[in-house]
Amino acid sequence: MAEATAAAALLHAEFPAAVRESLMVQGIPALRVFKEQIPLLAHYLHTKPDLRASLSLLWAVDHRPRESRDELWYLFTLEERKDWLLLCADVQDGDRLFRSITPHIHAAKWYEREVRDLFGLIPVGHPDMRRLVRHEHWPKGAHPLKKDFAWDTVLRRAEGRYAFRHIEGEGVFEVPVGPIHAGIIEPGHFRFSVAGEPIMQLEVRHFWKHRGVEKLFERRSLTDGVALAERVSGDTSVGHSVAYCQAVESLMAIEVPPRARYLRSLFLELERLHNHLGDIGAMCNDTAYVLPHAHCSRMKERLMQLNDRLTGSRFLRGITRVGGVCLDVSPPQWNDLLAEIETVEADFSDLERILFANASLTDRLETTGVLSEQIAWDHAVVGVVGRASGIDRDLRRDRPFAAYADLKPCVALYRYGDVRARMRVRMDEVHESCRLIRAIHRKLPEGPVAGEPVSEPAQGAWALSGVEGWRGEILYMVMAGEAGGIHRCKVRDPSFVNWPAIQWAAVGNIIPDFPLINKSFNLSYAGNDL
């Protein structure tokens, strides 16, 4: 924590007039500052060469009914040791304005629009004030996360139009795609501006699937939110439920027993494996190379059947609980699991040799959909996509959780940022996951698989937690409400930060390559829209 504490002290010393107080929240240094000064401090953190802080999360809290004020929190990850640092500003006394940091920090773009839609706080100076979550037919003044907005409000239907950005000129066309697509995938809208074949601009219009997840969390008790967390994004059931549980556990001071930590790592790796295999196959399929797709989906199916045998759920649902896990893996199940992993890894290695020997596949993948390191950094891109563009971040190594402190995972890193690099990251991670699963088996300690709560959290106490899901870092902020309830739960799927970046990766490519680029990102719509 030395780095973040030093950075907080440095900020305090540099801008004594801006800082109201410095505090520690669950071991993370935080500065409460005057809201007018936020852009200044954020810009300093972001650009100072030895800090190079990137914005990891921005969220707002409505403190009513206890206090009539809103709070904005900014979570930064420092470059060197990936320490976390928090900035906080109050918006109170009926004031609805705060100063936007987007002109300095790209990564804040969607967060600030989200805060505006859900809380009605207005980011002054934001270059793009269009609605994000609320589609144009939502009535004016409907801000669902405000405390005076009932969770079951029936929304009237208003009329409105979303203003897409237009490129005009001779021979420039717009191609609208979605919300309903040709494959079996989730709804989202893409608007391409093309001149001939190459894409000049791509605009992503999402949030079709907004289900009000964060508001629904507020109706649940702390120990009872797991089922909802599992359904934020179905393909990341374990990632989300573990992230949620970790936040609640640090709120309630629950010590998770070592065996439960190892089992959580096991389930996270199993989830990573079947998703990565599916993605690698699907990427080949989008180059019209169907054979690897058939093999990969066959292997993925094997793993999902294995999940079913181990836990009774193909998606590993219903196995995580606050305090640990719900079930143990018996020795015969371990034998089944290890044999299956062995088979699948050998199977996959055969397939890799076939893929690497195929020049026409390589030709399609290389230099397609390049996301440069600079753009990736500007958008604070995370996970597989980030690691393919030279962003060396992996929470399993940087902020170890579950059993990763003992397991020491190796992080796959590529620099080209093209579709091939994203495929290579996934291929490397498949092998690494197999290695980790074997290591978990070797080191698995004996003991109970769940701990009990020690203390009831004080109203208004909150905790942050991060989990490296298969797609990237999943962040949860859970704030306790009265009588063991939830006052606010901020969910951040990695898709939310990676979607804006895909708009840049597509530019200059041809439309027929977009499905391939999209598949290589493979972002969740449900996790993004909430």
Place this chain on the structure above:
Amino acid sequence: MFRILKKSLKTGIVTGTYPGAETASGQIEPAARDKVRPFRRSLTIREVDTGSCNACEMEMNALVNPVYDAERLGLHIAASPRHADALVVTGPVTVNMERALKDVYKQTPHPKIVIALGDCAIDCGLFKGSYAVTGPVDRHIPVDVRIPGCPPRPAAILAALAALREKEGQS
């Protein structure tokens, strides 16, 4: 080339290597069976997601993998509702997807059937009552078949579709 052939030979046939569904289908109403009769032994499906968590989509995708290989049973996935006999709808209908769902229904040629897949499509599941959810699928378009589960296993989906297309007296 040799490597590819060797791999295929080594793998062998995997179709059908899955545990059977414990519950043979939901309750298929006779009316739904009558409606599906004109399609005889082939059924072309368009999948529409109106707000699911994407687990149902993953299971729908699994249907076309070599293990389940739904094509062998005459089930095809269409890229457009205009080519479809059946709409498979997943997820509670969100405020933002309501209009898109109604449009898709209109675009699907008659005769057609609608299958609500998963607990969310049937009764909104955990998302029931939320401000962002307008209700289950049958609030907006008529639903003929309901396949429960969160998500239903691919084997259960296949069993339900088989039961739907069974001739009377065969079951």
